[in-house]
Amino acid sequence: MIKKAKRVFVFGFVQESNAFNPVLAKIDAFEGFGIYRGEEIFSSGAHCGVTIEGAIQVLNENGYEVVGGVVMRAGSGGPVDSALIKEFCDENLKLLKDAGDVCGVVASLHGATVSDTSFDVCGDILQGVREVVGEKAVISAAFDLHANITEKIKVNADYVCGYQTYPHLDLREVGIRAAKRVVNHFKNGKSSVAYSHVPVIAPAHAYSTEKGKLNSLMGRAKDMATAGVIEDYSIFQVQPWLDVNEMSATVVIAAKDEDTAKRAAELLAKELFSIRADLQGSPLFTIEEVIDIALENKTGKPIVLVDSADSPNAGACGDSVAMLEQLLKVKDKISCALAVIDKNAVDKAFELGVGGVGTFTLGASLAPKLTKPVTVENATVKSLHDGVFYLFGPQEKGERRDIGKTAVLKVGKILIQVSYYGCANGDKAFYHTFGINPETTDLVCVKACTSFRAGYETFSAQICNTQTPGAAAPVLQTLPYEYRPKPLYPFEEITIDSVTAPKIYR
Numbered sequence: 001m002i003k004k005a006k007r008v009f010v011f012g013f014v015q016e017s018n019a020f021n022p023v024l025a026k027i028d029a030f031e032g033f034g035i036y037r038g039e040e041i042f043s044s045g046a047h048c049g050v051t052i053e054g055a056i057q058v059l060n061e062n063g064y065e066v067v068g069g070v071v072m073r074a075g076s077g078g079p080v081d082s083a084l085i086k087e088f089c090d091e092n093l094k095l096l097k098d099a100g101d102v103c104g105v106v107a108s109l110h111g112a113t114v115s116d117t118s119f120d121v122c123g124d125i126l127q128g129v130r131e132v133v134g135e136k137a138v139i140s141a142a143f144d145l146h147a148n149i150t151e152k153i154k155v156n157a158d159y160v161c162g163y164q165t166y167p168h169l170d171l172r173e174v175g176i177r178a179a180k181r182v183v184n185h186f187k188n189g190k191s192s193v194a195y196s197h198v199p200v201i202a203p204a205h206a207y208s209t210e211k212g213k214l215n216s217l218m219g220r221a222k223d224m225a226t227a228g229v230i231e232d233y234s235i236f237q238v239q240p241w242l243d244v245n246e247m248s249a250t251v252v253i254a255a256k257d258e259d260t261a262k263r264a265a266e267l268l269a270k271e272l273f274s275i276r277a278d279l280q281g282s283p284l285f286t287i288e289e290v291i292d293i294a295l296e297n298k299t300g301k302p303i304v305l306v307d308s309a310d311s312p313n314a315g316a317c318g319d320s321v322a323m324l325e326q327l328l329k330v331k332d333k334i335s336c337a338l339a340v341i342d343k344n345a346v347d348k349a350f351e352l353g354v355g356g357v358g359t360f361t362l363g364a365s366l367a368p369k370l371t372k373p374v375t376v377e378n379a380t381v382k383s384l385h386d387g388v389f390y391l392f393g394p395q396e397k398g399e400r401r402d403i404g405k406t407a408v409l410k411v412g413k414i415l416i417q418v419s420y421y422g423c424a425n426g427d428k429a430f431y432h433t434f435g436i437n438p439e440t441t442d443l444v445c446v447k448a449c450t451s452f453r454a455g456y457e458t459f460s461a462q463i464c465n466t467q468t469p470g471a472a473a474p475v476l477q478t479l480p481y482e483y484r485p486k487p488l489y490p491f492e493e494i495t496i497d498s499v500t501a502p503k504i505y506r
Contacts (some may be wrong), residue, residue, distance in 0.1 A: 008059050008182060009099050009133075010041070011069025011092050012052050012108030013125060016144065017115075018315025019243035020471035020479055021078035023366050024116060029074040030084075032402045032421070038095055041068040047400060049073055051108045051142050054175030059106070062183045067099040071108070075423035076315035082117040089128050096132050104138040104182040105129055108175060111147020111162070112239035119244040119483070123152025130156040138185050142178035144168070146204065146239035149250040154195055154505040158185070160252050162234035164218060166209045167426075167454045168395055177232060181254070184231070191231055194261035194502040196269035197248040198276070200489045201240040203474040204449035205308040205465050206281025213275040221253075221268055230255045230264050235272065237279070241315055241472050245483045258504055265502035273499050276489050284467040284474060287323045293462060294334050294443040301461035302441045308449045309470030310371070311425065316447075316471040317341065318422030320371040321363035323445055323468065324414075328376065331412025337436045338445035339417040339425060341366065346418050349381045349407030356381045360409065362418065371469050379416070382408040382435070387419055389433035394454050401429075408434055415441075426452030 015025060034047050041048050042056070048071040059066050070092040096102070107129070113121040122143075129139060138158045143149075145163040153160065159181035163174050184191065207214045214237075221233040232254040238247055251269045255261035285293075287305070294303040310320035318341040327336055342365045352358050357380050364373040387403040404420025415436050424430050426448030431438050438444040439459045446452045449472070456463065465474065473479050477491065487494050 006103040006186065007065045007067055007099060007101065008104040008106060009067045009069055009096050009102045010052060010055055010059070010106045012048065012071040012073065013088055013113070014049065014072070014108060014110045015074040015080055016076035016110050016112050016146065016239060016315055017079050018076060018241040018471050019079065019114060020241055021315050021317055021367065023078040023317060025074060025077040025080045027084055029077055030072045033073040036071045037091070038068045041071050049108065050172040050396060051175035054172040055106045055108070055142065055179040058176050058179035058183065067102065069095045076313055078315065080113060080115045080121060082115040085115050085118070085121055085124070089125060093128055093132055096129065102133060102137055103186065104140065105133060106179050106182060107139065107141040109141055109143055111143035111149065111236070112242055114242060114244065119246065120150045120152050122147070123150045123156070126156040127152055138182050140178045140181040142174045143234070143236070145237055147236050148238045148242055148244065148247055149195065149236055149252065150246050158506050159191070159193060159254060160234060161232060162236050162252070164209065164234070166207070166237070167451045169454065171396060181232065191254045191256060192258040192261040192504055193506065194253045194258070194265040194504055196251045196265040196502045197500040198251070198269050198272045199485065199487060199494055199498050200249045200272070200276045200279065201238055201247065201476065202279035203240055203281060203308070203476060204314060205306060205474050207237070207279045208450055208453065213278040217268065217271050217275065220271065224264055230260065235268060240476055241479070243481050243483050245485060247485055247488065261504065262502040269499050269502070270496065273496055280490055281465065281474070285464045287326050287466060287468065290464045290466055291326055291330060291443070293464065295330065297442065297461050299461040301459060302438060302444050304456055304460045304463040305443060305445045306463060306465045307445055307447045307468045307470070308465065309468040309473045311447045311449055311472050312422035313426060313448050313451055314472035317366040317370070318425070318447055319363055319366040320468065320470050321374045322371055324362065324374045324376070324416070327414055328411070331414050333413070334442035335413040336443040336445070337415045337417070337431055337438055337441050339419070339422070339430070339447060341420070341422045342418050343420050346405050346407050346420055349409065349418065350384055350405065352381050354381055354384055362416065367471065370471060376409070376411050376416070379409040379411045382410045382415065385434050389429045391424060391427045392429040392432070392455065393427070395427070395451060406434055408436065422447070426455070428455045
């Protein structure tokens with residue numbers, strides 16, 4: 001008799017929410033990435049993301065039958081429309097029920113997703129899956145490093161794996177790890193997973209796993225895994241622009257026995273507590289200071305003005321032109337590239353055509369309460385585009401992105417890239433595809449937090465984290481939180497006693 005392969009259900013719902021972005025994320029935010037259902041996730045033309053691909057690869061190599069669920073991905077943005085979440089869950093759970101007897105589930109989620117009615121979309125999704133598969137099936141979830149690991153997630157997932165790099169360079173690897181948790185569970189028995197929470201949030205521009213204190217912390221965890229002391233680790237730096245009543249950084253350790261998992265989680269959580277101030281970053285530059293640095297720069301390399309407050313990668317609107325007002329004063333002195341989302345301005349540029357000259361009012365098209373518009377006179381339409389581009393990487397190299405109809409305006413030596421939507425601003429292809437070479441400018445504005453560094457650090461004279469307005473403001477104390485827990489660093493000082501004792505949930 002031929003033994004029937006064990007069946008594993010794979011699905012994904014990935015969107016990072018920013019509570020201070022007033023624009024609700026609806027179906028169009030996901031359609032740009034492609035929505036795949038059932039067998040579609042296995043097709044050669046599917047762009048389900050490398051996390052899903054990594055998970056499927058491991059399961060196939062280990063003889064499991066993979067059943068496809070629904071895969072939906074979007075860029076970061078405002079809270080997701082709850083009606084869309086319901087449609088996803090209804091359809092995904094139907095496919096799960098139709099799959100029959102499954103031994104496991106691998107989910108690709110973000111972990112910092114909220115809707116207009118729920119603070120914990122990922123927990124809700126996992127709860128629905130658990131209710132269908134029962135207690136015997138194993139649920140393993142892959143998350144972003146910026147996930148908010150909630151009680152509902154811990155109660156319903158057997159295993160939780162997060163990115164171990166920031167900038168995020170291990171998207172495929174986290175899918176591989178999540179699938180290996182399932183394989184290991186059935187091959188070697190259940191592992192113990194310990195969770196410890198540290199009530200700390202930090203602006204995402206301020207740290208990296210490539211250097212500094214967070215690098216050292218990740219290195220300590222990696223050494224434990226390499227030595228075989230623990231099986232897997234994740235150190236989540238929660239996305240700070242959530243405004244929810246359950247919110248913290250989280251250390252997650254998987255080990256063969258409970259005591260080892262708990263000891264490792266406690267050690268790493270206490271070290272995370274000790275570096276809480278370092279994670280807040282250095283003082284920020286003003287826009288005027290960055291422009292002065294660019295004016296005085298003689299290296300032949302560009303200065304990077306980091307407008308992380310308006311980063312679409314962090315869920316902000318991407319409609320701010322806070323730096324443009326100052327740049328217009330020196331428009332004939334330094335070459336500069338910047339980008340803004342403004343549909344009306346794009347439509348006007350298309351009406352004028354290439355070579356057309358006009359007056360444009362740019363900015364504050366989506367979130368007028370957060371920023372203000374700037375009027376640009378005698379701007380020339382340099383080029384017009386459909387908005388499709390392919391990432392240079394290293395993160396998700398070759399992945400397709402679409403920012404909708406796009407125009408490049410020129411005023412003096414300033415190039416302004418105006419588009420319908422915004423995503424992947426930190427990838428060099430975001431400018432290059434539309435005829436702007438950031439490497440040859442005096443000043444380039446990048447609306448990203450840290451992801452851009454993988455591509456920009458190699459050719460930049462200086463990178464300047466800048467204080468600008470927006471939904472992802474780097475000075476967290478300036479934002480109008482209503483629901484956050486207390487105490488929460490950096491709003492209130494905390495003590496070592498606030499670090500939760502490691503706990504095993506399943």
